[in-house]
Amino acid sequence: MSSSSFPVMRNFQTTTALTESELYSALAATPYFKNKSISEIKSSVLAIRESNQDALIHHKRIMIKDQFIPSLLLIFSESAYFESDEDWFDLLNIYHYYKSDLEGLIEDAPLIELMFYLFEERCEGAMSYLEGTCMPQLVNLSYDLGRAPTLDELQDFLDETLPLRPIQEDFETDLY
Amino acid sequence: MNHPYHQNQNDQYQSDLNPLLKHYVTLLSQTYLEEYLGDEGFTLSTDKTKDLLTSLKFTLDLALRSKAYKKAPEQYQDARALLDLGRLTLKELLYKSRLRYKALLPQLILVDNRTYNETVRDAIQGFFKHYRPNFFAHDRIITADYPTALPATQLLGAEFINVYIRHLIAEHVFLQKFELDALKRLYRFVSADDIDVIFNLFEPAIQHALIESMLYPSRIPMLALTAEDIDTFHHRYRDTTYEALTRDMRTALKRIFKALNLSDAYVQSYCVTYMNSITIKLLTTITSLGVGNFVAIETFQKCAKD
Structure with a gap:
């Protein structure tokens, strides 16, 4: 799969300009929120923001700019694998854990996009595979390069190191 | 004679931020952190945030002790102007320190003491290479294990390297x-x-x-x-x-x-x-x-x- 066929590298500047109501409208058009009313989206976003606060405290991080949650929501709500607001809580914990682990090698905006690629294309929605296998590989590659990898570099690296799909791990997770 | 070393210490503790300035500094802190993150960063670790705010405080403190501020404090009532003055003061300190270090190099003593050679010949160059005045102004970068007779280790960042090199120069002029x-x-x-x-x-x-x-x-x-x-x-x-x-x-x-x-x-x-x-x-x-x-x-x- 080439990087051009994957819908990443969006313009994050647009999220700064969004008002709350524009955000809810934008989210309403995404697969995760499409069958929800605006008030349901509102309460979901509120719950996600609260989960984010807990995750930030747990991982000793501080949110400096408000774009973080809108950016994360607008990208990950495109996922076909998200089923409940619980998934957001898991995602936020994984995100903040690895953001700290990367020690500033990857900024938030590209990290959200690379993480979405991993979740969708490499993990096929398996959160445990994302957390235990794919994200550590992203960290390894970033430390090897001393910077954020491009999507092409990440794809090549994973083709070499993780040629197998996470079917086996999904099976094991289901089994136990 | 009152050596600048003592002068420096006294000034550092006397120059605290006044209440009005504290208000502006609070507003400035958010801008400073956002500036560090750039367009693509949204979050920071608490440790990094603490580091950045220490750097901001150090830069503002340096501005408050600068000649320009003492001459015309009314020009720097806005915290942003004060930050710019602090950064300018840092640049000047770094420039002077580099010049002084160049002058010091030919005066070094040809002895085999490891700490002396590693610190004075190598580590100081490392400081100039890795120092980031804009966001980590307080960072000393090097441990400076070679001790000068009058210590400089209570100082931070560019101010530390400036005083440390000045002490070394005074000592080497004597030794020569x-x-x-x-x-x-x-x-x-x-x-x-x-x-x-x-x-x-x-x-x-x-x-x-x-x-x-x-x-x-x-x-x-x-x-x-x-x-x-x-x-x-x-x-x-x-x-x-x-x-x-x-x-x-x-x-x-x-x-x-x-x-x-x-x-x-x-x-x-x-x-x-x-x-x-x-x-x-x-x-x-x-x-x-x-x-x-x-x-x-x-x-x-x-x-x-x-």
């Missing part, structure tokens, strides 16, 4: 007045392992020169004391008072400046401050017959045993 062989001989007595042990090169030299000048007022100091000289010194000063010793040391130091042609005001001020800091130590060493840690006397006590 002596023969290399005389210095090497001295360092061998300071420690049997003069390669790996950490010690300052200036201290034994100025201490020896002082004793030499106190014993032989008409002689140009050349670090040529003997163990007998130290015995004589003990006998002459064992019943001395603090006032009498201070007076004799001051006179001796003036003679040293003249004999060695040390006319630079900064070097003189450095030596006087150092001498004032060791007077009690010397008095304790003499009056308690060797119980103390005055390097020069300890050195010759070892020398006598050898």
Whole structure:
């Protein structure tokens, strides 16, 4: 799969300009929120923001700019694998854990996009595979390069190191 | 004479932010953190945030102590203007420090002491390479294991490197007045392992020169004391008072400046401050017959045993 066929590298500047109501409208058009009313989206976003606060405290991080949650929501709500607001809580914990682990090698905006690629294309929605296998590989590659990898570099690296799909791990997770 | 080292310390603790400025600084902190993150960063670790805010506080503090602020404080009531002034002050400090370091390099002493060579020849260059004044202005970058006779380690960032290099220059101008062989001989007595042990090169030299000048007022100091000289010194000063010793040391130091042609005001001020800091130590060493840690006397006590 080439990087051009994957819908990443969006313009994050647009999220700064969004008002709350524009955000809810934008989210309403995404697969995760499409069958929800605006008030349901509102309460979901509120719950996600609260989960984010807990995750930030747990991982000793501080949110400096408000774009973080809108950016994360607008990208990950495109996922076909998200089923409940619980998934957001898991995602936020994984995100903040690895953001700290990367020690500033990857900024938030590209990290959200690379993480979405991993979740969708490499993990096929398996959160445990994302957390235990794919994200550590992203960290390894970033430390090897001393910077954020491009999507092409990440794809090549994973083709070499993780040629197998996470079917086996999904099976094991289901089994136990 | 009041050496800038002390001046600096006093100023640093006196210049606190006034309440109005604190309000602006709170607003500025968010801008500063956002500026660090750039377009693509949204979150920071608490440790990094703490570091950045320390850097901001240090930069503003530096601005408040700058000549430009003291001259026209009304121009810097806005915290952003104050931050810009702080960054400008940092740039100037770095520029001056680089120039001074260039001037210091040819004066370095050719000894094999590891800490001296690693710090003064290598680590300082590392500081200039890795220092990030915009967001980590307070970072000292290097441990500067080689100690100067007057410490600079209570200072931060570019201010630390500036003072550390100035101290090194003062010490090296003094050391350059002596023969290399005389210095090497001295360092061998300071420690049997003069390669790996950490010690300052200036201290034994100025201490020896002082004793030499106190014993032989008409002689140009050349670090040529003997163990007998130290015995004589003990006998002459064992019943001395603090006032009498201070007076004799001051006179001796003036003679040293003249004999060695040390006319630079900064070097003189450095030596006087150092001498004032060791007077009690010397008095304790003499009056308690060797119980103390005055390097020069300890050195010759070892020398006598050898």
